[in-house]
Amino acid sequence: MAKRITKSIFKTSSLSCQNKPSTCSILRRQSTYTPAPSHAVSIKPTELSCSPLARLPTSSILRSLFLSIFFTNAALFRPGLAIFGKIANSRSAWLNPDNNPLIRPITRKLIYDQFCAGKNRDEISNTSSMIRDQGFTGIALTYGREVQLDKHNKTHGCQKSQEVEIEEWKNGNLETIDMIGRGDWLALKFTGAGVCITEALREGKPVPAQFMQAMDEICKGIAAKNCRIWVDAEQQALQKSIDSWTFDLMRRYNIGGQLLIYSTVQAYLKSSRDKVQRQLELAAKEGWRSGIKLVRGAYIANDQRSLIHDTKADTDASYNGIVDDLLRGRNFPIFASQPDLKFDLLLAGHNSKTIRTAAKLANELASAGQLKVIPEFAQLQGMADDIGCELVQMGDDMVKENPNTLFVPRVYKCLTWGSIQECMQYLLRRLVENRGAADRMKEGAVQLRQELRRRLVGF
Ligand SMILES: Cc1cc2nc3c(=O)[nH]c(=O)nc-3n(C[C@H](O)[C@H](O)[C@H](O)COP(=O)(O)OP(=O)(O)OC[C@H]3O[C@@H](n4cnc5c(N)ncnc54)[C@H](O)[C@@H]3O)c2cc1C
Numbered sequence: 527m528a529k530r531i532t533k534s535i536f537k538t539s540s541l542s543c544q545n546k547p548s549t550c551s552i553l554r555r556q557s558t559y560t561p562a563p564s565h566a567v568s569i570k571p572t573e574l575s576c577s578p579l580a581r582l583p584t585s586s587i588l589r590s591l592f593l594s595i596f597f598t599n600a601a602l603f604r605p606g607l608a609i610f611g612k613i614a615n616s617r618s619a620w621l622n623p624d625n626n627p628l629i630r631p632i633t634r635k636l637i638y639d640q641f642c643a644g645k646n647r648d649e650i651s652n653t654s655s656m657i658r659d660q661g662f663t664g665i666a667l668t669y670g671r672e673v674q675l676d677k678h679n680k681t682h683g684c685q686k687s688q689e690v691e692i693e694e695w696k697n698g699n700l701e702t703i704d705m706i707g708r709g710d711w712l713a714l715k716f717t718g719a720g721v722c723i724t725e726a727l728r729e730g731k732p733v734p735a736q737f738m739q740a741m742d743e744i745c746k747g748i749a750a751k752n753c754r755i756w757v758d759a760e761q762q763a764l765q766k767s768i769d770s771w772t773f774d775l776m777r778r779y780n781i782g783g784q785l786l787i788y789s790t791v792q793a794y795l796k797s798s799r800d801k802v803q804r805q806l807e808l809a810a811k812e813g814w815r816s817g818i819k820l821v822r823g824a825y826i827a828n829d830q831r832s833l834i835h836d837t838k839a840d841t842d843a844s845y846n847g848i849v850d851d852l853l854r855g856r857n858f859p860i861f862a863s864q865p866d867l868k869f870d871l872l873l874a875g876h877n878s879k880t881i882r883t884a885a886k887l888a889n890e891l892a893s894a895g896q897l898k899v900i901p902e903f904a905q906l907q908g909m910a911d912d913i914g915c916e917l918v919q920m921g922d923d924m925v926k927e928n929p930n931t932l933f934v935p936r937v938y939k940c941l942t943w944g945s946i947q948e949c950m951q952y953l954l955r956r957l958v959e960n961r962g963a964a965d966r967m968k969e970g971a972v973q974l975r976q977e978l979r980r981r982l983v984g985f
Pocket of ligand 1: 757758759760790792794821822823824825826834835836837838839841874875876877904905906940
């Protein structure tokens with residue numbers, strides 16, 4: 527009996543209410559755009575036909591539960607993060623998680639398998655198939671290198687020549703493209719191209735020719751696979767140049783019915799609304815298609831605080847307001863002068879309330895023929911599975927209710943690849959950014975425990 531229970535909980539739930547991902551993915555590709563007048567949307571928790579977490583393997587639920595205990599307990603979090611940082615950044619061969627036979631199995635099973643794609647093409651392909659089998663649309667894969675400015679907005683000087691740094695970065699990204707599937711994303715950080723490029727961004731220089739050549743190769747690879755690139759937003763001392771270089775790429779690659787490049791707008795900036803308006807205006811004026819990824823922003827702890835909204839509530843209002851107005855096609859002056867303007871929108875984030883409200887609003891507007899832009903969604907792999915799975919389940923339910931529905935959420939999972947230590951370095955930065963998510967994780971943990979109980983005792 528015990529054996530049977532163990533066997534049944536160690537496979538993905540086989541609830542009969544799941545639709546076949548293939549049906550949904552066809553619908554997830556449809557798109558229509560019509561301008562919209564305003565109307566209200568409810569924010570009630572979504573009523574779903576079955577537990578969204580049913581699609582996750584039990585190993586992942588157990589890991590998420592364990593990690594949520596670590597995240598939500600200050601007494602564990604501080605020392606845990608310190609040990610994590612020590613291992614991630616250690617130069618000692620003994621502490622290296624890829625070499626040490628004691629550290630390797632723990633970090634591999636508990637952390638790497640939860641958050642990372644794998645070390646090579648086969649492992650990454652398995653992870654990607656598993657994510658797709660769970661009903662997600664695909665993955666966003668990132669080559670995890672990045673440079674962060676210190677608190678004086680300085681780097682620590684170029685160690686290699688700009689040519690070598692760009693070449694290494696280009697090759698890392700081309701390798702990444704090789705490992706993603708059709709329709710996936712390449713998540714790209716410009717500072718990954720090295721300290722010299724980071725300095726050029728900080729000094730507001732025009733795009734260096736070698737960097738543009740590298741991007742041309744990367745974009746060709748992406749176009750050949752029918753994939754897209756999002757360019758991450760970073761610290762404000764760099765962001766003006768990141769935007770300007772990204773627009774240069776959009777001018778080249780978001781034309782003639784093709785959309786390859788998305789910029790990122792950080793809603794925690796007081797200027798975020800103006801940034802959205804400016805990008806849409808520029809795209810309309812110059813005749814390219816605008817792709818926007820909207821995030822709240824990750825650099826509050828090490829960026830110029832006065833540029834960022836004063837409170838979390840203000841940031842929430844900023845993010846939610848931009849989403850609401852873009853979905854409805856109102857309140858940005860460009861919509862008055864260019865009512866037929868087309869653009870694309872990816873909502874990246876883990877805030878359940880925001881994401882749930884956006885998906886519900888998009889559904890209501892689509893049903894009324896008033897949705898201006900079809901939003902897509904992305905979360906980091908291993909984080910906020912409750913809202914990611916909820917979106918996928920919502921989509922399956924929508925298709926069941928109305929097979930001709932025009933809006934089915936397309937949801938992507940973002941992850942990095944490489945050695946255990948490289949991935950731990952990437953995760954350390956994400957953990958620091960997501961430290962404020964403890965309350966939300968408590969909420970998520972309740973659902974995880976309910977799902978585990980359902981698998982163990984059937985209710
Ligand atoms: C797929 C993906 C891609 C991402 N790409 C980027 C990127 O390119 N650039 C980037 O900067 N970030 C990026 N992020 C991180 C993102 O900006 C957030 O840091 C992270 O998602 C947590 O915010 P949230 O919206 O999920 O929800 P929440 O946990 O509800 O919001 C937390 C966020 O609120 C804001 N905040 C917290 N406290 C305050 C305060 N006192 N005053 C004002 N604002 C406050 C901060 O932005 C903080 O990160 C990405 C996240 C995801 C999931």
